Amino acid sequence: MKLQSHKMTVSIDEHASHLEQFKAFYKQLDDEGRTIEKLPRQRIEDYQLEAINATLAHVWNRNEHYRAKLEEAGFTEPKIDRLEQLSTVPLLRKDVIRGDKQKLLCVDPKEIGQVHLTSGTSGKPIYTAYTLADQYVYDLLPKYLELFKETDADVAAVALPYEFALPGLGFQRLFQFAFGTAVLSLGKGGYMAPVDKSLELMKEYQATVLATTPSYAALLAEQSERYGIKIGEDIKLKRIILTGEGCSHTFRTRLEAWWGCEVSFFYGSTECGGVAVECSHHKGYHLMEGHVKVEIIDPVTEKPLPYGQTGEIIVTTLLREGMPMVRYRSGDIGYLQPSQCACGITMDVLHLRGRMESMLRLGGEDYSPFLIEHFLMEIPDVGMWYHFKLNKGKFKIEAEPFRTKLSDKQLASKIKKHMFERIGVECEVEIRHDIPRTFGKATRIFQ
Numbered sequence: 007m008k009l010q011s012h013k014m015t016v017s018i019d020e021h022a023s024h025l026e027q028f029k030a031f032y033k034q035l036d037d038e039g040r041t042i043e044k045l046p047r048q049r050i051e052d053y054q055l056e057a058i059n060a061t062l063a064h065v066w067n068r069n070e071h072y073r074a075k076l077e078e079a080g081f082t083e084p085k086i087d088r089l090e091q092l093s094t095v096p097l098l099r100k101d102v103i104r105g106d107k108q109k110l111l112c113v114d115p116k117e118i119g120q121v122h123l124t125s126g127t128s129g130k131p132i133y134t135a136y137t138l139a140d141q142y143v144y145d146l147l148p149k150y151l152e153l154f155k156e157t158d159a160d161v162a163a164v165a166l167p168y169e170f171a172l173p174g175l176g177f178q179r180l181f182q183f184a185f186g187t188a189v190l191s192l193g194k195g196g197y198m199a200p201v202d203k204s205l206e207l208m209k210e211y212q213a214t215v216l217a218t219t220p221s222y223a224a225l226l227a228e229q230s231e232r233y234g235i236k237i238g239e240d241i242k243l244k245r246i247i248l249t250g251e252g253c254s255h256t257f258r259t260r261l262e263a264w265w266g267c268e269v270s271f272f273y274g275s276t277e278c279g280g281v282a283v284e285c286s287h288h289k290g291y292h293l294m295e296g297h298v299k300v301e302i303i304d305p306v307t308e309k310p311l312p313y314g315q316t317g318e319i320i321v322t323t324l325l326r327e328g329m330p331m332v333r334y335r336s337g338d339i340g341y342l343q344p345s346q347c348a349c350g351i352t353m354d355v356l357h358l359r360g361r362m363e364s365m366l367r368l369g370g371e372d373y374s375p376f377l378i379e380h381f382l383m384e385i386p387d388v389g390m391w392y393h394f395k396l397n398k399g400k401f402k403i404e405a406e407p408f409r410t411k412l413s414d415k416q417l418a419s420k421i422k423k424h425m426f427e428r429i430g431v432e433c434e435v436e437i438r439h440d441i442p443r444t445f446g447k448a449t450r451i452f453q
């Protein structure tokens with residue numbers, strides 16, 4: 007099998023990083039004509055243990071905060087003997103690093119090549135600093151040619167924010183340097199990128215892939231009708247990659263029908279980069295185990311949870327020198343399973359359940375908003391823009407009609423009845439025709 011080659015190699019003279027050693031591992035895989043995706047578990051785990059120890063040594067030697075925390079936890083050297091011992095390494099909480107540019111920095115500030123920061127919706131931003139080698143050498147070492155079928159024959163439209171946060175530039179680099187794909191940098195509603203121009207550009211250059219958020223994929227489809235661009239004819243995509251906001255499978259199915267192509271989920275964050283991605287079987291996300299080690303913990307006791315049990319997702323980055331994340335508490339909820347996927351990929355499977363703070367408490371049970379969205383989207387007369395409002399235990403749904411003959415009143419009672427059947431909770435329903443479209447992250451949950 008011939009592997010695609012990276013298009014560019016940044017030469018960084020006499021670059022002495024703890025990550026240089028992993029070039030040999032990935033070179034070996036290239037020589038064998040395989041990727042990390044289908045390696046036997048033992049080989050993946052041996053690599054992960056080595057990469058974690060290299061990262062622990064790096065942060066121990068280069069960062070006061072990490073070293074102090076490790077010493078407090080009883081470490082006399084930066085090393086674990088087995089992967090399970092990672093649970094003895096202190097967790098990294100968001101509030102410890104919020105608004106602090108230096109705390110996790112593990113290189114001389116002169117070596118920083120790029121800074122990204124989180125949108126700071128819940129307080130001050132979290133800064134992440136990358137060296138050029140992080141971005142253009144180490145981040146590109148693991149290849150996922152089963153999960154990404156894009157090649158230099160594809161044209162990728164990246165409709166994700168390019169400002170501040172990672173997604174736009176992250177996907178741009180992935181497409182250009184890992185797959186040799188041409189990129190249309192649409193951004194997401196920025197000053198230079200109105201929706202009509204974005205759609206026009208996708209049409210002119212015959213985009214084959216679109217990376218965006220679920221709500222923006224819906225917005226582009228909706229607006230295409232207004233501008234007389236026929237998706238499926240004028241724009242024929244092979245695949246949409248969704249990231250940034252989660253969504254339910256039903257929402258995805260609607261996008262697939264609308265755009266006439268496969269829609270895959272990608273899970274990542276500005277702090278940790280790519281974490282997991284769906285294969286074509288769509289039965290959960292395969293962890294990008296070349297880049298990250300993921301654990302699940304009980305968010306209260308902070309104890310590790312076994313396969314199958316839902317808890318908070320903890321991420322350790324494996325290929326970062328600028329600002330590695332070690333046992334980062336993501337605030338997202340999910341569970342892991344060993345891969346038994348028909349695709350043959352051996353990397354563990356993550357089932358994502360949403361953000362901890364967005365869980366909806368209804369009738370004494372915690373529901374993932376994706377599940378509630380799924381129930382709502384089961385009704386074909388309901389559009390893709392909605393609000394869930396929870397106030398003092400009272401649940402209200404605001405929804406839009408979609409290509410329906412029902413009156414607003416009929417639709418409201420249909421939703422009420424359907425949701426009661428699904429969750430056993432009475433809800434108030436208001437049909438609106440004016441739910442605001444957003445270029446930012448769609449806000450759908452209010453509580």
Ligand SMILES: [Zn+2]
Nearest residue numbers: 285347349351
């Ligand atoms: Zn799979």
